[in-house]
Amino acid sequence: MAILPDGPVKMLANLATFQVGWFACVLGGSRVGLLAVALILTLHLAWLARPGEWRWLAGFAALGLVVDGGLTLAGGFAFAEGTSLLGGMPAWLWLLWPLFATLVHHSLAWLWQYPWLAALGGATSGPLSYYAGARLAGVELAPWLLPAEALAWALICLALSAYLGKTPALARRLR
Numbered sequence: 565m566a567i568l569p570d571g572p573v574k575m576l577a578n579l580a581t582f583q584v585g586w587f588a589c590v591l592g593g594s595r596v597g598l599l600a601v602a603l604i605l606t607l608h609l610a611w612l613a614r615p616g617e618w619r620w621l622a623g624f625a626a627l628g629l630v631v632d633g634g635l636t637l638a639g640g641f642a643f644a645e646g647t648s649l650l651g652g653m654p655a656w657l658w659l660l661w662p663l664f665a666t667l668v669h670h671s672l673a674w675l676w677q678y679p680w681l682a683a684l685g686g687a688t689s690g691p692l693s694y695y696a697g698a699r700l701a702g703v704e705l706a707p708w709l710l711p712a713e714a715l716a717w718a719l720i721c722l723a724l725s726a727y728l729g730k731t732p733a734l735a736r737r738l739r
Contacts, residue, residue: 574612574670575670575671577611577612578608578612578666578667578670578671579667579671581604581607581608581666582604582663582664582666582667582671584600584604585597585600585601585604585659585660585663586660586663586693586697588600588601589601589656589657589659589660589663589697590656590696590697590700590701591700591701592656593654593656593701594649594654594655594656594659597655597656597659598655598656598659601659601662601663604663604666605621605662605663605666608621608666609621612666612670613666613669614669617669620665620668620669621662621665621666622662623665624661624662624664624665624668625658625661625662625665627661627720628657628658628660628661628662629651629658631716631720632653632657632658632661633651633652633653633658635709635712635713635716636651636652636653636657637651637652639706640705640706640708640709640712641653641657641698641703641704641705641706641709642703642704642705642706643703644702644703656701657697660693660697668724668728669728673728675721675725676724676725676727676728676729677725677729678725678729679722679725679726679729682721682722682724682725682729683718683719683721683722683725684718685721686714686717686718686719686720686721686722687714687715687717687718687721688714689717690713690714690716690717690718690720691710691711691713691714691717694709694710694713695710
């Protein structure tokens, strides 16, 4: 399949598919989310992804199990009865992690050159996404969860910045 050229079309397609997937997971639940994210990841790997980018998708899927799975086990989320699948958290929440990974080398690639902006973006955007998702999906959040997510996402984005924010030539070799 043809790969979309770099530029605004690619960035907009990447952002739009992420947002569609986010809403599918949050509003549609695990079944709709699974179908939507499977389609989005397939299209992403076919049209947008760089060689080996599937490793990032798998890595973020594993990271999501650790971070949100741990926060779920600690009582950070209260989901509706019958929705828990993966260590107490629903699949739709876990699916957001590989979905986020589709942004790392594309729409958010510019951000990793600015470590403190990346950390600030993670510390604010992460918890806002959780808050909005919880309100739309009817999930109760523990009072301590949003600060914990702010810290987690600040550290995740700072780590991404440290790893990917090198000079463009060096960053390409590290990917």
